[in-house]
Amino acid sequence: MALFDRPRTGGSPRSVAAGDTWWYAAVAGEAAGSFSARIRIRMRRACLAAILLLTLTYAGLVLTATGRRWGNAAVAGRLTDPAVGRFLSEHPSLQGLGTLSLVLAVLLLIAVGVLRKRYARLGLALGTTAAALAVAELLQRYAPGPRFVTASGVAVESGFPSSPAVLALGTVFGLLLVVPHRLRSAAVSLGALWSVALGAHSVASGHHRPGDVIAADLLVLAAFAATVALLARKGKVRPAYRRGLPFQRFLLTVPVALLAIGGLAAGGYLLGDCLPGTGPLPVELPRIAHRCGQALAAGTGAATALGLLGLLRRVDLDPASAPYRIGHTVPGDQDPFPEEPDHEIS
Template structure:
């Protein structure tokens, strides 16, 4: 029911069921300023903003010589960062644990949705995850970029964007839609931190550059914002109660601290790392600084994406659609079978419902 569609005082106490309201409520739900329209508007803007930022990141870090040099320095600087090298050397099982966590995360996503019998929503989330990974595969294969050669003259495959980060963050965002509304905040916070750790590992292990992680985050954010806009367009969203303040702080404070600290430190260090010489040799201290700058920026962008998703889903419930609107239900049943030439409408003689 729309916010201005109310039951008459003293009317029928029978709760509304599927098909109990009529088509006018569907039209009212699409009116300017309605809840579905507001959700659709802000999610479409978020999708467009993520696409524009992805374009800027691609142009700045892939198509420009300065951006490529910074990415190469951040990738090479992992060897000069003693903290990262020591961690990877002492814990070689991290590679297997990262892969295992991605598999378990996907299983958890499907299990939660199926156990809660949200089959359509689970299918939509799985489709969004597959779409994000497919888009990343297309970008890696067909996005124009300069030909990069390794030391033996072979073409270096593109890692832009990072498939591992996209898969981890896609699982995190998918869990935000299939878990109960009261658990959404803590789930998004924990899953986003896990996705940030997966992205940080790929950079520290030399599998991806920081720009690859940032681009993957923006791709996932654009795809899931588009999914939310589609759900709102189909009328699959409804208002949700306000979350308790402690629960809200538990979800937003860690992500906000990580986003502010990561973006702040990364942007502060970026000015020093962009002044790298055009050719080797490089100072190991500068390479280490570039690596840490890239890690900070990647973590900050990932945390900011989690915060933005929570903002888009603020007081929005996708845990089941509102009552569909069609002409039928108890109104027509109470009115009886119409005679020839008699107009049939949603209102009956008892008048237990009105739309103001």
């Protein structure tokens, strides 16, 4: 660092051992105490934590007999819950609306990225979602574990993790990379409520078990945490202005927080009463297991969205603007650096 250089506002203190190269290393995101390095470490730990929770979910709900019986009870419980049956019978077109909403969500993500000219970030968001979908398909086909069969003995393909849930939450998290920083929490909060609703419908309709939706949320969280860690490794993140949360965004964040707390609390409370044993299932257990699975899936989806927003609270993912821009071209016969003293470079 030269003698006339001043430290950055809000930056980390200069390391004595780093010598004169500290400032340039901090700009490149290579210094141990730089902003980019802190974000990289934070997101890397979040990615590893999500992978660990995904592994525990897979081990508990797929590899153990109790977890499989609980998943079967949750699927069977939708048939014994009159509220679920009445809702599905009164709204038979929800399945088609869910598929249409997924298509529109992807188109919305592409439109926002194109209109804001964030082509690289849009490609990164779509690539991360596609990678999460590929991992989900590989886990469904090749992950070890018993295959489920119907009452007639027909084998059912594994839905762990749920591909529609991966696509839904991946599209929501992709908005983090293309929307402005001031609109990020509002966009993700609305998208999280929509993603939770799609997951609840897939569980209520019997297409997926609650564990499939929970695993999908954790998989998407791990994928986008790794993506942000990669951006920080390249030095493409910067601190955002510390502003208070506006009232409009506060109104959108509070329902997601209540859904996360209430869903996880209710699911944890009901979980102790709906774990099946080795004997025949009690009459009331499937309905309780279904409600427990719905609560846990909704709470996990909302908690992952809030967790990623919290990790990126004061992190701006928008690419930095160019320090200067050439306004016009210089004619071929004109010297861009004339000899007048007023134009000399001092």
